[in-house]
Amino acid sequence: MPESPLSVLVAVCTLHRPQMLRRCLDSLCAQEGAPPLRILVVDNSPDAECRDMVAEHYPQAVYASEPRRGLSHARNKAVDEALRLGADWLAFIDDDEIARPDWIASYMAAMATHPAEIYHGPAVPIYPPDLPAWFRIRPPHDRELRYNAGSIATGNVLFSRGIVENLTFDPAFNRTGGEDLDFFCRAQDLGARVVWVPDAVVHEPVVPERTTLAFVLRNAYETGLGKALLRIHQGKRIHTLVRKGPQLLFRTVYGIFLALVAAPIAPFxxxxxxxxxxxxxxxxxxxxxxxxGLLGYRARGQRPVEGY
Structure with a gap:
């Protein structure tokens, strides 16, 4: 008898971005060359604000509400639903992203030739046309993707059922981000095989709010907080403070000094x-x-939502 096709559930965690969510769901409904997808929308708003929209326009999608604010809670809800629905694989895509028509087909092709427990692909930013000059030369969003578990983000990833049966996303990272880095490090510790799939592309239109200096610097600071929290959870707080503390302090002071020096000549x-x-x-x-973060500071406010 022929093998049954693998069941793939694609989860979209969303909060206060109904138009972006619709654009993302439209791209999932337009997938080509792959078995029919099962789509899950996890609404992280306390009042289930996108329930009616999903029911009206995407009746094939499963809707789930997770009123506890935070991406870890939302992703864990997606994991629970995937296990309940019997999915063999769970994919995540962010609600502000657009999947290329061959996104899932590219993952399926990789699965056939490179067995693994985790597959991930590129999220290609699409920038608005009126970027400031400093952003256009070397956008802070751009970063080289390294092919190891420590660099994967949950905006474009595919997990085997075996991985999500044994791991959850840690809610301690809800206010800083970094829950995906923590998850992948623990998956790597369990021996998970990771395969990079360059053809499994999603596009990420960058909203203007994310091209401001205030956003870029706040995001960098919160990323640092998240990485510090990860070191603490790994039991490496003292080790990291001793090994990297002086370097971090020097980088902070030296950077402030350079900013003061650059200010008078910037107009020229x-x-x-x-x-x-x-x-x-x-x-x-x-x-x-x-x-x-290493010295004990914790983010107290909720991270703002950019988009529409």
Missing amino acids: WPQRVGQFAAWKANRVCHAAGMLA
Whole structure:
């Protein structure tokens, strides 16, 4: 008898972005060359604000509400639903992303030739046309993807059932982010095999709010907080403070000094100096966040939602 096709459930965790969610769901409904997808929408708003929209426009999708605020809670709800529905594989895509028509087909092709427990692909940013000069030269969003579990993000990933049966996302990271990094590090500790699938592309339109210096620096600081929290959870707080503490402190102080030096000459070379200053400021905020986290500071407010 022929083998039954693998059951793939695609989960979209969403909060206060109904238009972006519809765009994402439309891209999932337009997948080509793959078995019919099962789609799950996890609504992280306390009042289940997108329930009616999903029921009206996407009746084939499963809707689940997770009123406890935080991505870890929402992702764990998706895991619970995937296990309840008997899915063999669970894919995550962010609600502000658009899947290429061959997204799932590319994953299925990789599964046939490279057995693994985790597959991940690129999230390609689409920037608005009116970027500031400092952002256009070297956008802070751009980063080289390293092919190991520690660099994977949950905006474009596919998990085997065996992985999500044994791991959950830690709610301690709800206010800083980093729950995906923590999850993948623990998966790697369990021996999970990870395969990079460059053809499994999703696109991420970048909203203007994320091209401001305030967002870039806040994001760098919170990323540092999240990485510090990860080190603490791994039992490496003292080790990291001893090994990296002086470096983080120096980077913070030196970056502030360079910013003060650059300020008077910035009007004469706004593009070059602006790009350099933004890059240094990003590193300063990341270092400051990691140092603050290692010293015991915890984020107290909820992370704002950008988008529409």
